[in-house]
Amino acid sequence: xxxxxxxxxxxxGLIGGSIGLALRKRGLARDTIGxxxxxxxxxxxxxxxxxxxxxxxxxEGVADADLVIVCTPVAEIVNHVLQAAxxxxxxxILTDAGSTKESIVKTVDAELGRKNRFVxxxxxxxxxxxxxxxxxxxxFEGRVVVVTPSRKTNPEHLTAVADFWSGxxxxxxxxxxxxxxxxxxxxxHLPHLIASAxxxxxxxxxxxxxxxxxxxxTRIAAxxxxxxxxxxxxxxxxxxxxxxxxxxxxAAFRTALEQGDRRKLRKLLTEGKEVRDAxxx
Amino acid sequence: xxxxxxxxxxxxGLIGGSIGLALRKRGLARDTIGxxxxxxxxxxxxxxxxxxxxxxxxxEGVADADLVIVCTPVAEIVNHVLQAAxxxxxxxILTDAGSTKESIVKTVDAELGRKNRFVxxxxxxxxxxxxxxxxxxxxFEGRVVVVTPSRKTNPEHLTAVADFWSGxxxxxxxxxxxxxxxxxxxxxHLPHLIASAxxxxxxxxxxxxxxxxxxxxTRIAAxxxxxxxxxxxxxxxxxxxxxxxxxxxxAAFRTALEQGDRRKLRKLLTEGKEVRDAxxx
Numbered sequence: 388x389x390x391x392x393x394x395x396x397x398x399x400g401l402i403g404g405s406i407g408l409a410l411r412k413r414g415l416a417r418d419t420i421g422x423x424x425x426x427x428x429x430x431x432x433x434x435x436x437x438x439x440x441x442x443x444x445x446x447e448g449v450a451d452a453d454l455v456i457v458c459t460p461v462a463e464i465v466n467h468v469l470q471a472a473x474x475x476x477x478x479x480i481l482t483d484a485g486s487t488k489e490s491i492v493k494t495v496d497a498e499l500g501r502k503n504r505f506v507x508x509x510x511x512x513x514x515x516x517x518x519x520x521x522x523x524x525x526x527f528e529g530r531v532v533v534v535t536p537s538r539k540t541n542p543e544h545l546t547a548v549a550d551f552w553s554g555x556x557x558x559x560x561x562x563x564x565x566x567x568x569x570x571x572x573x574x575x576h577l578p579h580l581i582a583s584a585x586x587x588x589x590x591x592x593x594x595x596x597x598x599x600x601x602x603x604x605t606r607i608a609a610x611x612x613x614x615x616x617x618x619x620x621x622x623x624x625x626x627x628x629x630x631x632x633x634x635x636x637x638a639a640f641r642t643a644l645e646q647g648d649r650r651k652l653r654k655l656l657t658e659g660k661e662v663r664d665a666x667x668x
Numbered sequence: 669x670x671x672x673x674x675x676x677x678x679x680x681g682l683i684g685g686s687i688g689l690a691l692r693k694r695g696l697a698r699d700t701i702g703x704x705x706x707x708x709x710x711x712x713x714x715x716x717x718x719x720x721x722x723x724x725x726x727x728e729g730v731a732d733a734d735l736v737i738v739c740t741p742v743a744e745i746v747n748h749v750l751q752a753a754x755x756x757x758x759x760x761i762l763t764d765a766g767s768t769k770e771s772i773v774k775t776v777d778a779e780l781g782r783k784n785r786f787v788x789x790x791x792x793x794x795x796x797x798x799x800x801x802x803x804x805x806x807x808f809e810g811r812v813v814v815v816t817p818s819r820k821t822n823p824e825h826l827t828a829v830a831d832f833w834s835g836x837x838x839x840x841x842x843x844x845x846x847x848x849x850x851x852x853x854x855x856x857h858l859p860h861l862i863a864s865a866x867x868x869x870x871x872x873x874x875x876x877x878x879x880x881x882x883x884x885x886t887r888i889a890a891x892x893x894x895x896x897x898x899x900x901x902x903x904x905x906x907x908x909x910x911x912x913x914x915x916x917x918x919a920a921f922r923t924a925l926e927q928g929d930r931r932k933l934r935k936l937l938t939e940g941k942e943v944r945d946a947x948x949x
Contacts, residue, residue, distance in 0.1 A: 586940040588858075636865040640911070
């Protein structure tokens with residue numbers, strides 16, 4: 388089953404740590420090197436068995452890697468990919484786990500030119516719980532990972548990256564970086580904005596009157612504000628378009644309430660239910 | 669422990685059925701009579717042990733009751749309370765489980781005058797899963813039930829209704845009907861509207877790209893559209909005010925994105941996180 392000799396994981400949080408645990412559980416890699424800034428976090432990652440060795444230096448950590456996965460926050464991914472590409476063996480393949488793809492892939496493509504061995508990825512397996520302490524070997528099982536080849540992607544590299552995620556139990560979907568960002572604006576990025584806005588409107592005095600509905604709606608408002616500032620910012624073009632559509636629907640609800648149009652209200656709620664029912668729990 | 673001789677439950681769905689199961693588990697009532705329209709549903713309720721007897725007639729079902737709980741949809745509660753009040757023994761106390769309170773309490777107060785033995789209640793223990801098949805004896809344990817006395821409420825009736833819910837394991841909060849409706853507009857009613865609008869904006873093609881965040885955000889969009897049309901409609905005054913605040917916050921996010929104001933974006937997300945973190949999972 389051993390598919391990789393040395394996998395370097397740059398950024399060992401929830402995603403990076405879960406990749407390490409999954410590789411170990413499935414016996415897919417001989418060595419997994421965790422690269423990060425904070426020694427304490429690297430010690431935790433090693434003690435949990437998420438990595439077999441650690442380094443605070445990207446250059447050192449990727450030196451023997453045949454696969455590098457950059458799992459750092461969106462705003463840092465390009466720099467880390469470029470640094471890893473320069474330091475890793477020539478045969479090494481690189482990918483990432485960032486929530487946005489268009490600007491990352493475009494910049495890396497432009498910077499690396501013909502030497503490019505990077506293929507963008509996005510595992511749809513985040514959580515409002517972050518950090519390696521919450522990592523799980525089964526995080527990717529049955530989940531979707533979008534892999535986003537560009538026109539410059541070598542098909543062999545694409546296959547290797549797709550196989551990597553399949554090997555962790557994920558279902559791989561291929562999309563262009565732009566298609567990815569457009570869809571994720573609606574299915575992930577805008578939801579964080581909405582959840583945060585809804586939470587923010589609730590006063591201290593009202594909190595004892597929240598129940599399961601409010602808690603579900605606002606759960607992802609607990610996510611890291613810095614990380615989500617980066618994601619919303621990177622994908623602002625598509626997010627703004629999704630946001631306009633959402634604002635129009637909300638305005639339709641308002642008009643229905645103001646005009647006493649109960650039929651319209653029921654129609655809007657029914658259309659929402661139809662979409663939600665198609666997804667299941 | 670026997671506190672009630674005969675409890676009549678008008679409307680045996682998730683809430684009514686759970687009340688019946690909780691009364692039985694805690695040995696609080698000798699008889700629980702389930703009243704409903706559909707014979708099949710009443711048979712299910714009885715076979716699950718949620719009620720000890722059933723009737724399709726309110727008049728017959730409440731004839732021996734010392735407590736009547738009306739658990740029908742919001743738009744039908746007033747009629748069912750009035751009918752039950754006319755048919756129940758003079759000493760019987762009445763309450764309900766409706767998600768809105770102001771218009772229900774006002775109308776019942778006006779109709780029943782001095783004979784009024786109704787005190788409004790709202791258990792914050794719903795779910796997008798409805799029906800007696802999903803009923804649970806522990807549904808109210810550790811949950812909040814708001815009891816909403818009006819100026820005309822007899823303190824003895826209030827105490828009896830508050831004790832009833834405490835007896836099922838709930839924490840009872842007392843609020844005026846108007847205070848209740850104002851707070852619940854933000855903590856429950858608006859969230860349903862938002863969840864529905866967010867679900868509705870997601871296209872079929874995008875559904876495979878939804879993950880935990882979208883699923884949490886939109887979960888309550890799966891609720892019954894007819895029920896929520898009634899609730900939004902009954903509480904439209906307060907819902908429209910909450911909605912205006914929400915729309916302003918969403919517009920602030922939009923402006924921050926349009927103007928490239930990352931600091932403002934981070935501030936909005938941080939404020940949302942602070943509220944959400946105060947509630948916990």
